[in-house]
Amino acid sequence: MIRASNLHKYYDDQPLFKGINLDIKKGEAVVLIGPSGSGKSTFLRCINALEHFQEGEIDVDNIELHSINRLKPGKEDMEAVRKIRLKVGMVFQQFNLFPHMTVLENIIEAPIRVLNTDKNKAVEDAIALLKRVNLEGKINSYPDELSGGEQQRVAIARALAMKPEAMLFDEPTSSLDPEMVGEVLSVIKNLVEEGMTTLIATHEMGFAGEVADRVVVFDKGDIIEVGSPEEIFTNPKKERTKIFLSRILKR
Amino acid sequence: MKKFSTILLFISVLTIILSLFGQAWSSESSLEKIKKRGYLLWGSDAEGGAPYVFPDPKDPSKLIGFEVDLANAIAKELGIEARQSQNAWDSLIPALKRNDFDIAMNGIEITPQRETEVLFSKPYYIYTEQLVIRKNETLIKSISDLKGKKVGTLSGAVAQDILMKIEGVDLKVYSGQVEPYEDLAIGRLDAVLLDLPIAAYYAKPNPKLKFTGHPVGEGFYGIAIKKRDAELKNEIDEILIKLFKTGELKRIYEKWNLWNDTQEKLFEALKGSKAYVSLEESQKAPIYTFFPNLIKGAGITILISVSSMLLAVVVGLILALMKIYGRPPLSTAASAYIEIYRGTPLLIQLYILYYGLPNIGISLSPLAAAFIGLGMNYAAYEAELYRAGINAVPKGQMEAALSLGMTRGLAVKRVIMPQAAKIALPGVTNDFIALFKDSSLVSVIAMVELTKTYSILAATTLRFFELGLITAVLYFAMSYPLSLLARRLEKKLKGSRR
Numbered sequence: 001m002i003r004a005s006n007l008h009k010y011y012d013d014q015p016l017f018k019g020i021n022l023d024i025k026k027g028e029a030v031v032l033i034g035p036s037g038s039g040k041s042t043f044l045r046c047i048n049a050l051e052h053f054q055e056g057e058i059d060v061d062n063i064e065l066h067s068i069n070r071l072k073p074g075k076e077d078m079e080a081v082r083k084i085r086l087k088v089g090m091v092f093q094q095f096n097l098f099p100h101m102t103v104l105e106n107i108i109e110a111p112i113r114v115l116n117t118d119k120n121k122a123v124e125d126a127i128a129l130l131k132r133v134n135l136e137g138k139i140n141s142y143p144d145e146l147s148g149g150e151q152q153r154v155a156i157a158r159a160l161a162m163k164p165e166a167m168l169f170d171e172p173t174s175s176l177d178p179e180m181v182g183e184v185l186s187v188i189k190n191l192v193e194e195g196m197t198t199l200i201a202t203h204e205m206g207f208a209g210e211v212a213d214r215v216v217v218f219d220k221g222d223i224i225e226v227g228s229p230e231e232i233f234t235n236p237k238k239e240r241t242k243i244f245l246s247r248i249l250k251r
Numbered sequence: 252m253k254k255f256s257t258i259l260l261f262i263s264v265l266t267i268i269l270s271l272f273g274q275a276w277s278s279e280s281s282l283e284k285i286k287k288r289g290y291l292l293w294g295s296d297a298e299g300g301a302p303y304v305f306p307d308p309k310d311p312s313k314l315i316g317f318e319v320d321l322a323n324a325i326a327k328e329l330g331i332e333a334r335q336s337q338n339a340w341d342s343l344i345p346a347l348k349r350n351d352f353d354i355a356m357n358g359i360e361i362t363p364q365r366e367t368e369v370l371f372s373k374p375y376y377i378y379t380e381q382l383v384i385r386k387n388e389t390l391i392k393s394i395s396d397l398k399g400k401k402v403g404t405l406s407g408a409v410a411q412d413i414l415m416k417i418e419g420v421d422l423k424v425y426s427g428q429v430e431p432y433e434d435l436a437i438g439r440l441d442a443v444l445l446d447l448p449i450a451a452y453y454a455k456p457n458p459k460l461k462f463t464g465h466p467v468g469e470g471f472y473g474i475a476i477k478k479r480d481a482e483l484k485n486e487i488d489e490i491l492i493k494l495f496k497t498g499e500l501k502r503i504y505e506k507w508n509l510w511n512d513t514q515e516k517l518f519e520a521l522k523g524s525k526a527y528v529s530l531e532e533s534q535k536a537p538i539y540t541f542f543p544n545l546i547k548g549a550g551i552t553i554l555i556s557v558s559s560m561l562l563a564v565v566v567g568l569i570l571a572l573m574k575i576y577g578r579p580p581l582s583t584a585a586s587a588y589i590e591i592y593r594g595t596p597l598l599i600q601l602y603i604l605y606y607g608l609p610n611i612g613i614s615l616s617p618l619a620a621a622f623i624g625l626g627m628n629y630a631a632y633e634a635e636l637y638r639a640g641i642n643a644v645p646k647g648q649m650e651a652a653l654s655l656g657m658t659r660g661l662a663v664k665r666v667i668m669p670q671a672a673k674i675a676l677p678g679v680t681n682d683f684i685a686l687f688k689d690s691s692l693v694s695v696i697a698m699v700e701l702t703k704t705y706s707i708l709a710a711t712t713l714r715f716f717e718l719g720l721i722t723a724v725l726y727f728a729m730s731y732p733l734s735l736l737a738r739r740l741e742k743k744l745k746g747s748r749r
Contacts (some may be wrong), residue, residue, distance in 0.1 A: 052655065082656060085655070088654075088655045089655075090654040094647050096645070096647035096650065097651075098648065098652075098666050100673070109655075110305065110655035113657065113661055113665065114656045155651075159655070198482060
């Protein structure tokens, strides 16, 4: 469903991606692991065009996205970007809830303004989503009245309100206090079990092992290894994977 | 540092005290001191001051004019030289009293209220007021036809008093003598009433204008001298009589095309006692009689401030959005606008708008020029405030909005602007207070708001102090509630992110 082919990206003249290829099937849960700065977040952001890339192609459900001229994007490119963003939801490390809106307003904003959903229907959907993330009691709270874990669950509900076909999670628990990590991961796990196509960049190795169909190891802007959780965690082929895993498991 | 400033304060206080008592301490009279010093310092305004005092068009570093010649002639009789001291015309008398120069000579009409402030020499010129209209004007034949017409004159001039006594005249008061005739020529005014020498110099050569009616309001120009300098006054009086008898005075006036039969009467005036135009001593009126004028001025100040602030907010928002989200031609244009408006004085912008644009065929009313001038200027500052506000919204907000499928425009409108507005709001309130005070600058374009009302009233009554205090109180009464509001907003916004 999501395919990246021969993806190249430079920062100024510094190369980050030198031809990345990855293919994600519908309903698949893929976890991206690797050291900080290895490119897993950037890769996720390239998929829904929050980052530019210079060469290669992203394909989401047969919508093709090529390198975009930043200063003068073509109409078709912009159209492709919008279509992809409507198909793919994203959850950020910093939650990025809109602080001037209540929980409910955060969730119904995009359905009403972007999908032209009727307001009553949008509210109804939002309440159902909040039940799913166990936050129906916080419907009229403002983001700064919620804990980090609660904010992230609202952010997930907000992304799901757009009825996406795939979800991107960019280190969804990295800025949470440890006791709140579980509540967020269990919501994601439920999604995966319901068959949502999911890409997750994370440092939670236990969680990766639990939900992933495949684990992708990033290092220095390259995908160095792809395999099932058992293969990667118990019998990695690459030396750099072993070093990374031993470092992260020691913590 | 603190010690240093204390010393500085002490020295300046000491200097002020010394200069206050300096006169009392010295036994020398001013006349002796001037002679010893070797030059006579005379105050006048060279800005638009032809044919009185003005920069020589051939050599602008040199001042010429009939009063320059007269000052030189007087100084020569004293055996010294004359030096001009530049001072705005409508504050010549206060400056003289403040000891900025020895005498003031600049077409100052001898009036009873001025005589309560300073001594006047014998008159050196008999002026009349001349009505000037456009060439194609047929309805105005004398000052009795001015009812309902827009008539311009100079702030503090005797012509202003004459016009104020005619009922129904829409009076426009200027601080320079060039501008009224320019406004008359382009149709902003229907007539201008000013001293004949001014009309002769500025209006006569203008093919679009003509004189009409008989000269009115004969009166005298006199040299203003400080009350305590009676000796200097007597000396100057004698010199004036001598200059008249020797024909020197006539020679100077003929050189400047100012001699006419009226001046023959000067001889009697020079010999005789008081013969000045008798004006009512209305200026001793109780202070509350000025309130209606001042409050009307305050109303206009509010009107200008509020309307131009609205313009600034709207244009500023457009500029900020162009600068941040626009691509090169747009964003460059917005940056250029902001830099140019912030990098040039508001006063120059107002002059160009009001006096400059008519040269290329665009003539704005004073209110329109004030509204556009202030609004466009403050728009540049508003734009920078909003830009700072928008930049202070975390980048993740835009990314989250985009990832939800919003367009950039929708994201700016629904997500970025509400947050940026809260960040920028205290700054905007502060700017409004600043604009409110800056609105006094529009008095230079014939807009009679509070400051202009003050300067007109003060120049006619010479009650600069008490009227100044009242005007300041009015400004404060309007701006202080705004400051309080700004502070409350700031406190409130600090508490929550909402």
